[in-house]
Amino acid sequence: MDNRAIARVLGEIADLLEIRGDNAFKIRAYRSAAETIGAWPDPVARLDAKQIRELPGIGKDLAAKIRELVETGGCAFHAELLQQFPATILDVLRLQGVGPRTVALLYSALGVRSLPDLEAAAREGRLRTLKGMGSKKEALILKAIQEREKDLGRHLLADTTRVATEVIDYLKTHSPGVELIPVGSVRRGCETCGDIDILAVGGEAALMDVFTAHPQVERILGRGDTKSSVLLDGGYQVDLRLVPAASRGAGMQYFTGSKAHNVALRERAVQRGYKLNEYGLFRIGDGEEVAGAAEEGIYEALALTWVPPELREDRGEIQAAERAGLPRLIAEDDIRGDLHMHSTATDGRDDIESMAAAAHRAGRSYIAITDHSKALAMANGLDEERALAHAARVRALNGRFPGFSVLAGIECDILEDGRLDLADDCLAQLDLVIASVHSRFNQDEAAMTDRVLRALENPYVDVLGHPTGRLLLKREPARVHLEQVATAAARFGVALEINCQTDRLDLNDACARLAHERGARLVISTDAHSVNALVNMRWGVTVARRAWLAADAVLNTRGVEDLRPLLRRHRQG
DNA sequence: GCCGTTTTCGGCCCGACTGTTTTCAGTCG
Numbered sequence: 001m002d003n004r005a006i007a008r009v010l011g012e013i014a015d016l017l018e019i020r021g022d023n024a025f026k027i028r029a030y031r032s033a034a035e036t037i038g039a040w041p042d043p044v045a046r047l048d049a050k051q052i053r054e055l056p057g058i059g060k061d062l063a064a065k066i067r068e069l070v071e072t073g074g075c076a077f078h079a080e081l082l083q084q085f086p087a088t089i090l091d092v093l094r095l096q097g098v099g100p101r102t103v104a105l106l107y108s109a110l111g112v113r114s115l116p117d118l119e120a121a122a123r124e125g126r127l128r129t130l131k132g133m134g135s136k137k138e139a140l141i142l143k144a145i146q147e148r149e150k151d152l153g154r155h156l157l158a159d160t161t162r163v164a165t166e167v168i169d170y171l172k173t174h175s176p177g178v179e180l181i182p183v184g185s186v187r188r189g190c191e192t193c194g195d196i197d198i199l200a201v202g203g204e205a206a207l208m209d210v211f212t213a214h215p216q217v218e219r220i221l222g223r224g225d226t227k228s229s230v231l232l233d234g235g236y237q238v239d240l241r242l243v244p245a246a247s248r249g250a251g252m253q254y255f256t257g258s259k260a261h262n263v264a265l266r267e268r269a270v271q272r273g274y275k276l277n278e279y280g281l282f283r284i285g286d287g288e289e290v291a292g293a294a295e296e297g298i299y300e301a302l303a304l305t306w307v308p309p310e311l312r313e314d315r316g317e318i319q320a321a322e323r324a325g326l327p328r329l330i331a332e333d334d335i336r337g338d339l340h341m342h343s344t345a346t347d348g349r350d351d352i353e354s355m356a357a358a359a360h361r362a363g364r365s366y367i368a369i370t371d372h373s374k375a376l377a378m379a380n381g382l383d384e385e386r387a388l389a390h391a392a393r394v395r396a397l398n399g400r401f402p403g404f405s406v407l408a409g410i411e412c413d414i415l416e417d418g419r420l421d422l423a424d425d426c427l428a429q430l431d432l433v434i435a436s437v438h439s440r441f442n443q444d445e446a447a448m449t450d451r452v453l454r455a456l457e458n459p460y461v462d463v464l465g466h467p468t469g470r471l472l473l474k475r476e477p478a479r480v481h482l483e484q485v486a487t488a489a490a491r492f493g494v495a496l497e498i499n500c501q502t503d504r505l506d507l508n509d510a511c512a513r514l515a516h517e518r519g520a521r522l523v524i525s526t527d528a529h530s531v532n533a534l535v536n537m538r539w540g541v542t543v544a545r546r547a548w549l550a551a552d553a554v555l556n557t558r559g560v561e562d563l564r565p566l567l568r569r570h571r572q573g
Numbered sequence: 574g575c576c577g578t579t580t581t582c583g584g585c586c587c588g589a590c591t592g593t594t595t596t597c598a599g600t601c602g
Binding site: 017022023024025026027028029030032033056057058059060061062096097098099100101102131132133134136137140347375376377378379380438439440442 | 574575576584585586587588589590591592593594597598599600601602
C-alpha cells in the first residue's frame, strides 16, 4: 500500500467522522495525518510502528491503524464507518457549498445516499422543505452538481503525470526493451487531463495483456492488439497504443495532438502532396514514405521547424514554425530563484531555515520567504510588528549557505477595497512584496478589477500573486479584467505571478501569454508551504512554455543581483 | 485523535460570507 492510498483511507475516515458529527479535533488528527503521509517522500509501508510514531501528528492509535492498513490492506475502523454511511455519500460531501452537517441532514431526513439521489431530491423541490434550506440553496446545489459533471474524469496535470509514470514503470518492469512514451495532453503539459495516452514503440501485442492486468485496473474499457483502454482506481482512464519502430515519430506526432494542431498539419501535408497519419508521412500517388521514424523529420518535410509539444494547440505555432520564428522556450534549468514560499511563521509546515536549506540543495541561488499578512487570520497572518521581526530572522539566514541569498518578503492581502493589509512603512522595509487576493472572490468584474488596480498603484507592491485566484476543478477564476491588469502592471513595473501550486497554475497559459504581450514581466513561484512542494517549480515552467515564454520574460531566471534592480521598488522614475 | 506538561488532562488558529433567519448555522479558507 503506497502513501497515497494510506492517505486516502485516513482522509475518508476524517470525512465520515465529520458526517457523523464526531469530535472536531479527532477529525483534524486524521486529516493532518493524511496530509503528512500523502506528502511524505519515502514509503511509510517500510517503517515499523515505532518509526511511524515519529512522524509529526501521528501517535499510538494512528500508527497502529497505518500498520493495519499496510499489513492487511484495510482498516476495521474505516470499514465500520462505511457500515454507517455508504461510500457514495463522500461524493456529496465534496460538492462545493455542501459540508458534513448538510450531508448528515440529507441522509437522515431524505435518505440521500449519492449524487443522483441528491440531484433527484433537488429537482423535485424536496431540499427546500428541510430546516435551514431554501430555494436558493437548492439551486446552488444543482449548480454545484452540474459544475462537478463538467470536470468529471479530469485530473490535475501533476496527478496524471504521476499516474502515467507509474504505469510506464510497471510496463517496463514486465516488458523490458519496449520504449514507452507519454503522449497526448500529458506530453503537451495541459493543466488538466481527461485521459492518459501512452505510446509503446516496437512492442508485441502481448504487452496489452500486461497492461490490462495492471493491479489497479478497475475496469477494462477496450482490449485490442494495437490499442487498449482501462480505467484505474481513482478514475484515471489510460489508453495504450502500439506502433512499429519505423512509425515512432509519426505515432508520437499523431497521438500527442492536439486535434486542432493535427488537423492543421494534415491540411498542410495535403497541400504539399502528402498524406499524414499515425504511421508516417506518405507521398500521394506512389505512396512512398517520406518521414515517420522521427517527429523532426515530419515537420522538416512539411517545411517547418520542430514544434515543442506544449505549443501544439493551433494558436499560431504552425505559422511561426514556417518562418522559424518559434521562441526558445524557457526550461526549468533557467530558473535561478524562487520568490514565493511560506514557513511555520504562518501556515507553512517547515521553518525558514529548512526551506532555505532545501532550496539551496535544489540548486536555487536565492529565495524569498513570503508569509501571510494579518487579514488571513486562519493562517496566523503577520501584523506589522511580527512581519518586521520575522524579516530580521529571515535576513539572518544570509551567509549560511554559500552563494545563496534569502530575501525577506511578505504575501500581503489585498483587502476588499484594494487597500493593502499592512501599512506602507512596513512594506517599505521589506525586500519583496507580493500582493494577493484571498477573500471576496465573487465581486463583479468592475469591483474586482478596480480592487486589483488600486493594489498595483501601491509603490511597494512588486508582484501580483496568483492573479485570478482560480482553483483547478474547483473554483472559477475571479472576474478580473486581465488585460487592464496586465497593462497597469507593465506601466508600474509590477510582475505577474505564475503560481506553481498544482491546483492553481495561475496565471494560466493563455493569460500569461497575454500579460507578456502587454509588456508585463512574469515570475514563476512555487508558493511552497513545505520543503516537499519546492519541486512544483516544474509545473509553472510548463505553463510558461505553453505561454510561449522565453527565459528572459521571467524575472527569476536572473541572478539575485540582476533581479533586484528589476523589482518595482528599485526601479528608477 | 495528538501533544506536552507546572506529567495523564486540557488545549488544539478563527473570521467572513451566505442563506437562512430575526439571531444563527453551515461552509470555506
